[in-house]
Amino acid sequence: MAKRVLLIEDEPNIIEAISFILSRDGWTVHTHEDGTTAMAKVLALPPDLIILDVMLPGRSGFDILRDLRATPQTAKTPVMMLTARGQARDRDLAQRLGANEFITKPFSNADVRDHVRALIGE
Amino acid sequence: MAIDSITGTRIRDRRVDQGLKQADLAKQVGISAPYLNLIEHNKRRIAGKLLTDIANVLSVSPEQLSQGATPAVLDQLRSAAAALSIQVELARTEDLAVRFPGWSGLVVAQAQQLAALQDRVRVLTDRITYDPELAGSLHQVITAVTSVRSAASILVGGEQIDADWQARFHRNIYDDSVRLAASSEALIRYLDTPDVSGSQHQTAPVDEVETALAAIDYHVTALEGTGRVDIARLAGSFAPLGGTALHLMTRFLQSYQADAKAMPADRFGVAAKAAGYDPVALSREFGVRVDAVLRRLSSLPGAAGHPLMGLAVADASGAMLFRKPVNGFAPPRAGAGCPLWPLFTAFGRPDQPIRAEVALSDTAGQRFLCYAIATPVGAAGFDAPPVLHATMLVISDPPEGSAAPIRAGVSCRICPRQTCAARREPSAMQ
Numbered sequence: 405m406a407k408r409v410l411l412i413e414d415e416p417n418i419i420e421a422i423s424f425i426l427s428r429d430g431w432t433v434h435t436h437e438d439g440t441t442a443m444a445k446v447l448a449l450p451p452d453l454i455i456l457d458v459m460l461p462g463r464s465g466f467d468i469l470r471d472l473r474a475t476p477q478t479a480k481t482p483v484m485m486l487t488a489r490g491q492a493r494d495r496d497l498a499q500r501l502g503a504n505e506f507i508t509k510p511f512s513n514a515d516v517r518d519h520v521r522a523l524i525g526e
Numbered sequence: 527m528a529i530d531s532i533t534g535t536r537i538r539d540r541r542v543d544q545g546l547k548q549a550d551l552a553k554q555v556g557i558s559a560p561y562l563n564l565i566e567h568n569k570r571r572i573a574g575k576l577l578t579d580i581a582n583v584l585s586v587s588p589e590q591l592s593q594g595a596t597p598a599v600l601d602q603l604r605s606a607a608a609a610l611s612i613q614v615e616l617a618r619t620e621d622l623a624v625r626f627p628g629w630s631g632l633v634v635a636q637a638q639q640l641a642a643l644q645d646r647v648r649v650l651t652d653r654i655t656y657d658p659e660l661a662g663s664l665h666q667v668i669t670a671v672t673s674v675r676s677a678a679s680i681l682v683g684g685e686q687i688d689a690d691w692q693a694r695f696h697r698n699i700y701d702d703s704v705r706l707a708a709s710s711e712a713l714i715r716y717l718d719t720p721d722v723s724g725s726q727h728q729t730a731p732v733d734e735v736e737t738a739l740a741a742i743d744y745h746v747t748a749l750e751g752t753g754r755v756d757i758a759r760l761a762g763s764f765a766p767l768g769g770t771a772l773h774l775m776t777r778f779l780q781s782y783q784a785d786a787k788a789m790p791a792d793r794f795g796v797a798a799k800a801a802g803y804d805p806v807a808l809s810r811e812f813g814v815r816v817d818a819v820l821r822r823l824s825s826l827p828g829a830a831g832h833p834l835m836g837l838a839v840a841d842a843s844g845a846m847l848f849r850k851p852v853n854g855f856a857p858p859r860a861g862a863g864c865p866l867w868p869l870f871t872a873f874g875r876p877d878q879p880i881r882a883e884v885a886l887s888d889t890a891g892q893r894f895l896c897y898a899i900a901t902p903v904g905a906a907g908f909d910a911p912p913v914l915h916a917t918m919l920v921i922s923d924p925p926e927g928s929a930a931p932i933r934a935g936v937s938c939r940i941c942p943r944q945t946c947a948a949r950r951e952p953s954a955m956q
Binding site: 415417418420421422424425428459509510511512513514 | 668669671672675676679680683694695698701
């Protein structure tokens with residue numbers, strides 16, 4: 405059974421592109437657009453990997469990451485952060501909060517695909 | 527030393543500067559050299575025709591010899607020295623102004639230019655570093671670029687793609703390119719501001735509201751009467767406000783209307799003067815909260831003989847929710863202001879009014895009398911995080927108080943005080 409990737413991102417066209425390339429790579433992709441209800445979605449699924457945008461409506465990706473690491477069921481789930489803010493302090497914060505990877509927009513499709521393979525590939 | 531007691535000194539300095547011997551000057555004005563010597567050592571008073579004759583020989587006006595520099599020039603020179611906290615011979619300021627009026631004028635002009643540049647730096651720093659509008663525009667551009675890049679990579683990747691998906695990605699690229707064009711244009715409009723010191727192109731809604739209110743001196747005559755006023759229609763009359771700016775204006779007018787109703791103009795202006803503009807006394811007299819009194823005081827028209835009063839309202843994050851600038855008081859509107867202002871210290875003592883005198887550290891100690899209070903907003907609820915707004919009234923150039931004023935700046939970037947416990951970052955003015 406294909407591993408599940410949950411993409412939490414609010415930009416429809418980016419959702420479509422990432423979903424397409426990861427689906428074509430063999431992953432089962434689920435998507436969610438709202439920060440406030442993201443934790444409920446994670447717990448209901450649960451995914452093998454979470455791709456998490458920083459700037460989301462309702463709650464920031466950093467807040468969600470903090471909750472993920474504080475919740476026993478999701479404490480070890482790999483998380484890859486996506487953000488348009490490539491500043492060093494954001495990267496530092498993501499690492500301190502326990503993100504496994506951090507890529508900045510505009511990223512290449514190959515970057516996304518390679519990181520996903522590295523995190524949950526066989 | 528009395529001003530006219532150093533007339534002799536000025537004569538001597540001028541004479542020496544011009545390489546004229548005492549005997550020669552004395553001869554030209556028809557007096558003896560020993561008598562001129564007594565005059566030059568301030569042992570004989572001098573006036574009238576003799577002063578005029580000496581002034582003519584020295585090519586200056588008699589007033590320059592007898593009165594020295596004007597108080598205004600002396601103040602400007604002292605201000606120039608104080609602005610940069612540099613040790614100078616302050617006791618000899620008049621000497622400088624009289625002996626070197628041209629150089630003195632240059633020092634004053636440079637100090638004024640420096641003050642103007644400080645203001646420009648503050649505005650630019652405000653716009654570029656802390657402006658959420660700029661950050662939002664950049665985020666939109668980067669998001670659209672990411673989407674275009676990702677979709678385009680899929681289409682040119684060389685792998686077989688279903689026709690429906692191809693059409694979908696083509697459409698996405700087109701949509702994103704339209705969005706990118708709009709975002710880029712907005713960004714260029716925002717940055718392409720020809721003049722940030724005066725009649726600048728306004729982009730932030732709060733700027734638009736501030737400009738509209740400044741045009742009426744923050745005094746809304748339509749809300750000072752007893753008749754009913756349609757706030758939505760009144761807000762709409764401040765053309766060309768729209769969107770967020772219109773919303774902010776509507777909120778301001780609603781608050782103004784409530785304050786004016788609780789503190790009617792005919793009584794409030796008189797009561798404010800009688801109370802010496804004491805907000806707590808007025809709060810008791812009208813039975814309203816202190817923050818409402820502060821807002822109401824700031825709306826009093828200067829033309830009616832009230833002092834110049836500014837206002838600032840901030841939330842606990844430091845974001846400026848409203849501000850009415852006044853002579854030298856213009857806090858950054860997007861945060862990063864000086865935390866020493868009572869506006870921010872009030873958050874440490876909610877509901878407790880604060881009265882403090884503040885002297886600006888970067889404009890030669892211009893003083894303000896400040897009244898501030900932090901008050902909770904929203905409905906009360908158990909275990910909810912406290913939400914506070916602080917309101918500060920600023921009265922420009924008050925009579926000198928007995929206590930030493932708080933030395934504060936506008937923001938660290940343009941404050942010359944290096945040894946300040948509140949400093950966050952190095953000053954750009956050094």
